[in-house]
Amino acid sequence: MGASGHAAEPEGNDATDPDLLVAKWLDTDLDEWTREVVRRTFDPEAGSPYWLSRREQLGFDPYDITRYEQLTAFGPFPLADLRSVDPADLVPRALRRPLAGRVWDTGGTTGTPCRVYYTPAMLHHRAVWRRWSFVHEGFAPGRRWLQATPTGPHLIGHGVWEVADLYAGLVYAIDMDPRWVKRLIREGRPADVERYTGHLLDQISDALGQGGIDYLNTTPALFSALCRRSPERVAALAGVRLSGTQINAAMYQDFRAALDGGICGISYGNTFGNAAFLGLPESGGPIPYMPNYPQVTMAVVRKDDWRSVVAPGANGQVRLTVLHDDLFLPNILERDQAARHLDAEWPCDGVADVRPLQIAATAPEGLY
Secondary structure (H helix, E strand, O other): OOOOOOOOOOOHHHHHOHHHHHHHHHOOOHHHHHHHHHHHHOOOOOOOHHHHHHHHHOOOOHHHOOOHHHHHHHOOOOHHHHHOOOHHHHOOOOOOOOOOOOEEEEOOOOOOOEEEEOOHHHHHHHHHHHHHHHHHHOOOOOOEEEEEOOOOOEHHHHHHHHHHHHOOOEEEEOOOOHHHHHHHHHOOOHHHHHHHHHHHHHHHHHHHHOOOOOEEEEOHHHHHHHHHHOHHHHHHOOEEEEEOOOOOHHHHHHHHHHHOOOEEEEEEEOOOOEEEEOOOOOOOOOOEEEEOOOOEEEEEEEOOEEEEEOOOOOEEEEEEEEEEOOEEEEEEEEEEEEEEEOOOOOOOOEEEEEEEOOOEOOEOOOOO
């Protein structure tokens, strides 16, 4: 790894090749990467103001952390802090102030959202992994896309840039506010939920009706609604890419059938980190995903003991750790459950059969 604290990347034109760059990342030693991120985060002069303020309360010296498994010493990350802390304080002072760029939201289903700042390097990492997925799922560059996902403060809306700049696409987009739908659900207003969903489908149909759009990027729930309302428009697409937490193997096969030969790519994740779809196993079974390593890692832990990783194939709660050079968020306990999945090419665990940990009217999944 380079002295700048970034995982090694190919130089020159090779840096644009997702396979070469991902191969470099997958070759990263996770323990070494952990040490590097922790030391950068807790550097007394150039570290993260947020983490340096917490250092005395940790009960151990962060510099004693030498292996990835030892990150459990930090305990579950208090997501409530991300609702009140200045996002810039999570970023090491090694980055020149004032910071410039975007602050993104996540959560906010039942209250104030969590907010994090993404550096250009973090956005590039996410985009390269997404581009790698495009290549491996069969999406062609230089095509027309319709982005029908959450917009505004939601990082998934950044997919417009990823498609346009990294995959030479021409991108159409619609407006979508997922929190409004969740609020309507919590307030017991199903008729208004249907009206808003219809409003989104009207926007999608209008764009598709102009013709020439090859691929649609949206959520499983919204795509299901589009399949019911306009099956002929779905069948005319060359492919769809879906992001969300509620898609199983049966739904995936139904979507493939609705596309009439078109590509169906999927991903799992949120603002903190994503995981790539590896394709359905030949033997069938749950849908597997592997995280955008090494800056994003996942584990499946017992629901009654977040430190204990379950056996391969067993079900548990998803635990996510963010290990970007400039954002350290250990042990995020997600609102999702999954089966532990292993892949020979990944130095960390993945997940399969992802679904909500619990479904409640007070914390609905909405259009995801």
